[in-house]
Amino acid sequence: MEHDKKIYIAGHNGMVGSAIRRNLIARGYRNITCKSFNELDLRVQADVDAFFEAEKPAYVFLAAAKVGGIVANNVYRAEFIYENLMIQNNIIHASHKHGVEKLLFLGSSCIYPKLAPQPMKEEYLLTGPLEYTNEPYAIAKIAGIKMCESYFKQYGSNFISVMPTNLFGPNDNYDLEKSHVLPALIRKMHLGKCIETHNWSAIRADLDQNPIKGISGKSSEQEILSVLAEFGVSGNTSSGKNPTTVKLWGTGEVYREFLHVDDMADACIYVVENVQAGKLYGQLGQTHINIGTGIDLTIKELAELVKRITGFNGEIIWDKTKPDGTPRKQLDVSLLKSLNWQYKIDLEEGIQSVYKNYITT
Secondary structure, X not given: OOOOOOEEEEOOOOHHHHHHHHHHHHOOOOOEEOOOOOOOOOXXXXXXXXXXXXXXXXXXXXXXXXXXXXXXXXHOHHXXXXXXXXXXXXXXXXXXXXXXXXXXXXXXXXXXXXXXXXXEOHHHOOOOOOOHHHHHHHHHHHHHHHHHHHHHHHHOOOEEEEEEOEEEOOOOOOOOOOOOHHHHHHHHHHHHHHHHOOOHHHHHHHHHHOOEOOEOOOOOHHHHHHHHHHOOEEOOOOOOOOOOEEEEEOOOOOEEEEEEHHHHHHHHHHHHHHOOHHHHHHHOOOOOEXXXXXXXXXXXHHHHHHHHHHOOOOXXXXXXXXXXXXXXXXXXXXXXXXXXXXOOOOHHHHHHHHHHHHHHO
């Protein structure tokens, strides 16, 4: 990329987009344009086209998406497929139409079959059925991958895709109705610790920052305890007789891989600077590039790690009536390593940093 040419980050306020922006600025890129949802609704084709006509960006990072955890993906199925298809279709087509030099599309590891061999190689795409709970989101992301590939094959557009593993880091979503597993664990364990230590000032501060179902720090103790219990955080802040518990979905036996979002952003910019679409679809023979650590652990192990880092001393209960999701989603990152990029932030270090940031902001 040339430092003086305009870069557009779609989704700059999100966890991934904001990390990409920080990384670009650190690398000396200054000509960056961003638009909030109120300024530009990416679901509206005419508005997106007008934006590209006016701004004429040379490079595009497509990090905008409707995202959420297993509950949100399963409940809001129509919204997840519709909004993600609209966002990416509009941006990819406008990028082609208005001569964008290079576009990077960010997908998700849920694109792979539910029972894909482990670790998952790029070529396993479309080789089996998807996990039902996030199928609409996965289908939208697969469409984005194939759209980038198709625009290259028909028009020569320099559009490439990367598939990250589960991400965490600054600007993550801690909404317990919609968050992914790691931020949900961090918040639940933190609130559990606050209950067992009778730290009502911290509980109220947390709920003022992120209300749950309309319950904020200004609500009564009983209202707060009631809504927390709905989301699996239970205890008695007055007597201390009952052990504080955190209830989690599933068996805890499924495996997940996690990557700090700052590493993700670094990989994205490295790929844009060093990989061309022709090399990806030709010499490398792939539709996309996996981005991750190549290391996974069980959700039980993750929960115990978060418990230790947050200082929660209560009991973890597993609700085995709830779905686990895909049994394992470990990425094969040998292709990325062959391109001379590797992650830097290990999981424990990353969670410690994230938790410290969570309780101080």
